[in-house]
Amino acid sequence: MDLPEAFRTLADWAGDSSPLYETLCRGIAEDPTLLELAEEVPRDRWAPHVTLSAVHYLLLDGADHTLAQFYPTLTESPEDPAGAYPHFHDFCVTHTDDLIPLLRNRRTQSNAVGRCAGLYPALCYIDQRTSTPLVLLELGASAGLNLNWDRYGYTYDSDRIGATDSAVTVQSAVRAGSPPLQQSPPAVNARLGIDLNPLDPTDPSDAAWLRALVWPEHPERLSLLDAALKQARANPPQVVADDAVETLVNHAGSMPADGALVVYHTALLYQLSEAQRSTLHRALATIGETRPVWWLSGDGETDTSGTFGLELTRFPDGDTVQLGRYEQHGRWIEWYD
Incomplete structure (x- = not known):
């Protein structure tokens, strides 16, 4: 192009x-x-x-x-x-x-915190099918703001849930279905992000760049970002500079064994070539040979209207479930019951 x-x-x-x-x-x-x-x-x-x-x-x-x-x-x-x-x-x-x-x-490395509106029910869904806390590995994490998803509060046209004492509130609406919205967020045992060129939310110039990436007519997104940046300064997420596809197996091996490993992203696949996607799938299958791993894709079934699909695959069996879809900035979600 x-x-x-x-x-x-x-x-x-x-x-x-x-x-x-x-x-x-x-x-x-x-x-x-x-x-x-x-x-x-x-x-x-x-x-x-x-x-x-x-x-x-x-x-x-x-x-x-x-x-x-x-x-x-x-x-x-x-x-x-x-x-x-x-x-x-x-x-x-x-x-x-x-x-x-x-x-x-500079790069397009926006942390669309509103996408946590899609992550929250998907991670609750996984939590309800495991007996241990979650171990999180986010690919293409940028500044890692979405690694802090369990430290945010949520409203889905209803009472506030999640971390209800948080200064961050992700506002969304349920347009269809009954997503598994737990009152309290799932327990998290460990979290790590991988990004080729991570941003530091505690660095003023990186934070300013994240703010500049928000479109001017989206003041609610900017307010949410500012609140998440403040949260990240109090709880800095760990994001390592690495190729998320090529080094995934090694990083997964460094994560605690006592937890349900969840590898996820919210907007990565569209940036990968077919060869990279194949490499990623092989890496997930390799990890699945030694421990179960949940692969949560936050931009499955992406379409030109700005809608992202929530797709969950569990390795080693490779079974895939279409959980639902959400507006790219989390303004609404639909759940496939």
Whole structure:
């Protein structure tokens, strides 16, 4: 996919969710100057997200420009996004020297904490089928905020459950089915994240980048992220820098044996080639030869509407269950009874 097509694809994806980013992406796709700037993003990364986030990062950091008046994260009364593009172009030209290091070195590593709304019932489902605490291994963990899922409170159009004394509340709605929403979260014996380039939630620049990755029209996501970052500073999740696919067997072997091993992710498979997916499946099967392992995929059955499927496979037998699906940011879940 060439760059103009990539920006048009993100524009289509943004749609009603982010009129500002839809406008900006369509403008960039027809702008040779900014397409050349976006070429600074390495080929193994999604240039549209990185480009938009780099601009957002500088604006949140205090860059003084008229573009800020179009961002709901920067003003309570944003201007009509339809008029934003000339200001965006000028900002990028004016701040090229500041943008290039971000474009070259940063990645799309958003921690969508709302996805824990899908993780919670899925992990309760596993918990109800085991007799020991959970041992968690998250692939593509970014800053590890979703490793802290049991330290968050949850509402699903009902009373608050989970860690009810937590300052973090994940709000969702059950659109169908009866998910196994336990009043108290399952016990966790150990947790570890793996990411090629992990972010440190206690580092101000990494935390600022995570905030910049949130789309400007999503204030509730930004508030949730801020609360989760504060929680992570009190309970820093351990995330190691490694290839989650190639080193999975070794890391699984380092986890405590006295617990139900759960390997999971919320948005990883779409980033993997078919060869990498095959390697991952073989690694899970290898782990299953020495201990049972639950493989929870949080972006199974992904579709273009932003819906993620919850798919659970238990090794060594390899049986797969479609548990349900959820909106990509956890706004709702559906459970397959």
